[in-house]
Amino acid sequence: MAKRIIVDAFGGDHAPDEILKGCRMAADELGVQIVLSGREEKIKEAASRVGVDIQGFEILDCPDVITMEDEPTDIMRAKKNSSMAVGLRALAEGKGDAFASAGNSGALVVGSTLIVKRIKGIKRVAFAPLMPKSEGFFMLADGGANNECRPEMLEQFGLMGSVYMQKVMGLQNPRVGLANVGTEEHKGGELQHEAYKLLSARRDLHFIGNIEARDVPYDAADVVVCDGFTGNIMLKMYEGVAMALMDKFKAVFKKNLKNKLAAAVVLNDMKALKKQLDYNEYGGAPILGCAKPVFKVHGSAKANTLKNAIALTVKYAESNIIDEIRAAAEHKEDE
Amino acid sequence: MAKRIIVDAFGGDHAPDEILKGCRMAADELGVQIVLSGREEKIKEAASRVGVDIQGFEILDCPDVITMEDEPTDIMRAKKNSSMAVGLRALAEGKGDAFASAGNSGALVVGSTLIVKRIKGIKRVAFAPLMPKSEGFFMLADGGANNECRPEMLEQFGLMGSVYMQKVMGLQNPRVGLANVGTEEHKGGELQHEAYKLLSARRDLHFIGNIEARDVPYDAADVVVCDGFTGNIMLKMYEGVAMALMDKFKAVFKKNLKNKLAAAVVLNDMKALKKQLDYNEYGGAPILGCAKPVFKVHGSAKANTLKNAIALTVKYAESNIIDEIRAAAEHKEDE
Numbered sequence: 001m002a003k004r005i006i007v008d009a010f011g012g013d014h015a016p017d018e019i020l021k022g023c024r025m026a027a028d029e030l031g032v033q034i035v036l037s038g039r040e041e042k043i044k045e046a047a048s049r050v051g052v053d054i055q056g057f058e059i060l061d062c063p064d065v066i067t068m069e070d071e072p073t074d075i076m077r078a079k080k081n082s083s084m085a086v087g088l089r090a091l092a093e094g095k096g097d098a099f100a101s102a103g104n105s106g107a108l109v110v111g112s113t114l115i116v117k118r119i120k121g122i123k124r125v126a127f128a129p130l131m132p133k134s135e136g137f138f139m140l141a142d143g144g145a146n147n148e149c150r151p152e153m154l155e156q157f158g159l160m161g162s163v164y165m166q167k168v169m170g171l172q173n174p175r176v177g178l179a180n181v182g183t184e185e186h187k188g189g190e191l192q193h194e195a196y197k198l199l200s201a202r203r204d205l206h207f208i209g210n211i212e213a214r215d216v217p218y219d220a221a222d223v224v225v226c227d228g229f230t231g232n233i234m235l236k237m238y239e240g241v242a243m244a245l246m247d248k249f250k251a252v253f254k255k256n257l258k259n260k261l262a263a264a265v266v267l268n269d270m271k272a273l274k275k276q277l278d279y280n281e282y283g284g285a286p287i288l289g290c291a292k293p294v295f296k297v298h299g300s301a302k303a304n305t306l307k308n309a310i311a312l313t314v315k316y317a318e319s320n321i322i323d324e325i326r327a328a329a330e331h332k333e334d335e
Numbered sequence: 336m337a338k339r340i341i342v343d344a345f346g347g348d349h350a351p352d353e354i355l356k357g358c359r360m361a362a363d364e365l366g367v368q369i370v371l372s373g374r375e376e377k378i379k380e381a382a383s384r385v386g387v388d389i390q391g392f393e394i395l396d397c398p399d400v401i402t403m404e405d406e407p408t409d410i411m412r413a414k415k416n417s418s419m420a421v422g423l424r425a426l427a428e429g430k431g432d433a434f435a436s437a438g439n440s441g442a443l444v445v446g447s448t449l450i451v452k453r454i455k456g457i458k459r460v461a462f463a464p465l466m467p468k469s470e471g472f473f474m475l476a477d478g479g480a481n482n483e484c485r486p487e488m489l490e491q492f493g494l495m496g497s498v499y500m501q502k503v504m505g506l507q508n509p510r511v512g513l514a515n516v517g518t519e520e521h522k523g524g525e526l527q528h529e530a531y532k533l534l535s536a537r538r539d540l541h542f543i544g545n546i547e548a549r550d551v552p553y554d555a556a557d558v559v560v561c562d563g564f565t566g567n568i569m570l571k572m573y574e575g576v577a578m579a580l581m582d583k584f585k586a587v588f589k590k591n592l593k594n595k596l597a598a599a600v601v602l603n604d605m606k607a608l609k610k611q612l613d614y615n616e617y618g619g620a621p622i623l624g625c626a627k628p629v630f631k632v633h634g635s636a637k638a639n640t641l642k643n644a645i646a647l648t649v650k651y652a653e654s655n656i657i658d659e660i661r662a663a664a665e666h667k668e669d670e
Contacts, residue, residue: 134579144516147524181479181567189482189564213571217579229524230568232516236548237569241576244469244552248612249584252604262600269587269594277583 002033003314004096007306009038010065010083012102012299016043019102020052022306027056030311035096037087039063060095062086065103068299072106076114084108088115091292097317098293100309102284102301109145112290119322121329122289124149126157127228127296128164129285131238132277134218139165141225141288144232151194154178154225155202160288160325161223162205167319168286168312177211177221179230184210191227199225204328242277283309286316289325293317337368338649339431342641344373345400345418347437347634351378354437355387357641362391365646370431372422374398395430397421400438403634407441411449419443423450426627432652433628435644437619437636444480447625454657456664457624459484461492462563462631463499464620466573467612469553474500476560476623479567486529489513489560490537495623495660496558497540502654503621503647512546512556514565519545526562534560539663577612618644621651624660628652 007023009016016038023034036043036054040061047054064082066075075085084103088111091099099116101108105127112125126142141157142149158176165174178196180188185196187210199207211220213234226234253263263270283305287294293316297309342358344351351373358369371378371389375396382389399417401410410420419438423446426434434451436443440462447460461477476492477484493511500509513531515523520531522545534542546555548569561569588598598605618640622629628651632644 134582147516179568181482181564181571212575213568214575214578216572217575229516230565233514233548233565233568234572236516237551237572238576240547240549240552241573242580243549245577245580245612247469248608252601252608255604259601259604262597265597266587266594269590273583273587277580 002031003098003317004033004035005310005313005317006035006037006060006087006090006096006099007310008083008087008099008101008103009036009043010103012297012301014300014302015102016046017050018302019306020047020050020054021303022301022310023057024052024054025303025307026310029307030314032310032314034058035060035087035090037062037090038065038083060086060090066107068104070104070107072104072110075107075111079107085111085115088112088294091294092116098295098313100284100295100297100306100313102297102299102306102309105144105296105299108294108296109287112287112294116294117291118289119291119326119329121326122156122160124153124156125287125289126160127231127285128157128161128288129235129296130169130282131235133216133220136219137169137282138216138221139169139223140231140235141223142228142231143235143285144228145287146228148229149191149227151191151198154191154195154227155198156289156329158199158205158207158223158225159202159328161225163321163324163328164286164288164316165222167321167324168315171222173206174222175208176205176223176225177208179213179216179224179226179234180210181212182210183212195225246274283312286312291322293322337366338433338652339368339370340645340648340652341370341372341395341422341425341431341434342645343418343422343434343436343438344371344378345438347632347636349635349637350437351381352385353637354641355382355385355389356638357636357645358392359387359389360638360642361645364642365649367645367649369393370395370422370425372397372425373400373418395421395425401442403439405439405442407439407445410442410446414442420446420450423447423629426629427451433630433648435619435630435632435641435648437632437634437641437644440479440631440634443629443631444622447622447629451629452626453624454626454661454664456661457491457495459488459491460622460624461495462566462620463492463496463623464570464631465504465617466570468551468555471554472504472617473551473556474504474558475566475570476558477563477566478570478620479563480622481563483564484526484562486526486533489526489530489562490533491624491664493534493540493542493558493560494537494663496560498656498659498663499621499623499651500557502656502659503650506557508541509557510543511540511558511560512543514548514551514559514561514569515545516547517545518547530560581609618647621647626657628657 127145141161476496
């Protein structure tokens with residue numbers, strides 16, 4: 001049966017226009033049923049303006065929108081009638097198989113935890129983006145949901161990331177590494193020491209030990225485990241350095257006529273490289289540990305990125321990841 | 336009077352050959368007096384082999400070398416007669432004005448703290464490298480000396496970095512930013528919250544609040560304050576992403592004949608860019624908070640980088656940074 005994907009019509013920089021276009025593409029190409037959350041009147045107005053046929057889309061009418069300026073916790077009170085909160089409640093109540101939003105990440109983490117709830121036995125959800133490495137992608141868990149973590153949380157991030165990379169991304173035996181300041185076992189602080197022990201002891205994942213940040217953009221691991229503070233720093237440092245360097249290259253290519261001519265020669269190869277480095281290709285980040293599939297779509301997502309994200313969300317919903325995580329967490333608790 | 340700079344003859348990837356060459360350059364160009372620590376016989380042998388005149392260099396003969404594989408604490412016991420330990424002891428005993436080593440950073444931090452000691456009132460030394468940003472450089476403090484920090488340590492890192500950037504790098508009113516997961520005051524964990532308050536309260540530094548890792552490679556701040564775990568992750572993520580991206584660009588330029596021809600056109604500009612991004616230009620990192628000037632030279636330093644590092648070490652020794660840090664730390668303690 002076609003999966004019902006609830007989509008936040010008002011999340012992200014290009015909502016609702018690009019969201020509607022992306023949903024149309026997803027319905028047509030992936031055969032999913034789309035449930036939109038957001039103000040019905042505005043959705044219809046936008047659909048007619050941009051010429052998107054929303055026939056067959058269900059709409060959960062609601063008055064509010066969570067903005068990037070809102071506090072994450074506003075989703076529970078001031079913005080409990082926002083498109084994000086209403087979408088999450090619909091997911092919790094079984095009105096859809098998964099929820100995708102390009103809105104405020106912090107609010108989505110809070111809403112996932114408090115409205116949809118965590119998988120039994122899971123201590124914290126992780127915001128787990130996919131990022132480019134020398135070949136393919138790695139998952140960062142946690143990329144920013146939890147500033148302060150205990151070792152057991154890092155253990156669970158490793159477990160959840162490993163299951164996701166297998167079941168959704170199709171990787172066999174994903175390598176799980178612990179982000180640290182050196183590769184030796186004794187490196188880092190107490191959090192890393194204890195997490196190292198816990199991760200090493202798990203038979204159900206392929207823990208490869210500590211990895212250094214320097215090796216992450218190469219092929220250090222398929223799942224990079226860390227607390228959310230460190231993960232957020234890594235994620236943003238990655239983006240910042242890549243953008244700054246690209247800017248420098250652009251400046252060289254625009255410097256004078258001969259450089260511009262040279263740039264024209266390599267243009268297509270540079271575009272291919274940019275695409276390879278563009279993590280929009282993978283649409284976003286699952287909120288791992290949530291009891292139902294919630295997917296954070298990039299804030300800058302346009303129609304095609306949203307469609308890619310919905311495709312992953314469908315895979316997430318079709319897989320038995322959540323059951324598997326629950327079983328692994330329970331098994332551990334029974335020990 | 337000419338400054339006496341003690342140099343670890345056996346630290347770094349290119350020791351002792353490039354170290355000796357760099358010391359010769361420093362003696363000739365900067366007029367410093369060089370004191371070498373290391374096995375005399377080997378120093379003389381290398382000098383004669385590579386044709387470096389070491390006339391006028393003083394040698395502190397000692398049998399051992401700290402390797403990159405040694406534990407940092409080995410400097411106090413197993414390797415207490417290493418070139419690094421002997422150099423640090425000579426500095427502590429007043430046999431020179433500063434010490435520079437391209438050897439094991441961890442050992443240098445431990446040795447600085449235990450042999451040379453900290454400035455009175457300073458809780459921890461910081462490893463404080465200079466790194467490129469869109470224009471010029473910023474200082475990262477702490478870049479990896481302390482995995483776990485208290486808020487007062489971060490406050491002192493900000494203070495010490497600010498004084499160094501003024502007195503050695505010649506920046507007026509350097510902007511001090513706290514590395515965090517968002518710019519708002521309430522972002523981050525307890526460490527960041529408390530450090531934010533302490534840094535805000537200081538009248539003697541220009542604290543600009545929280546900065547995001549994404550903005551660091553642009554021009555977010557002149558001094559980036561963080562715990563050493565976060566700093567080490569930032570430093571290595573910076574290196575890793577920059578290297579990985581450079582590799583990708585190189586591959587594009589070598590892909591086929593037309594790309595090779597295009598590469599030839601922009602070659603000089605690319606070289607200039609690489610030089611601009613090359614943090615070897617600034618030679619390394621001071622160990623801030625040490626009671627006498629200790630400077631970590633890049634492990635990969637060749638003669639010219641070492642000379643640059645020695646030039647900074649001289650400036651460090653000539654400035655009254657250490658007195659100023661002591662006064663600021665004491666003033667705070669008196670409050």
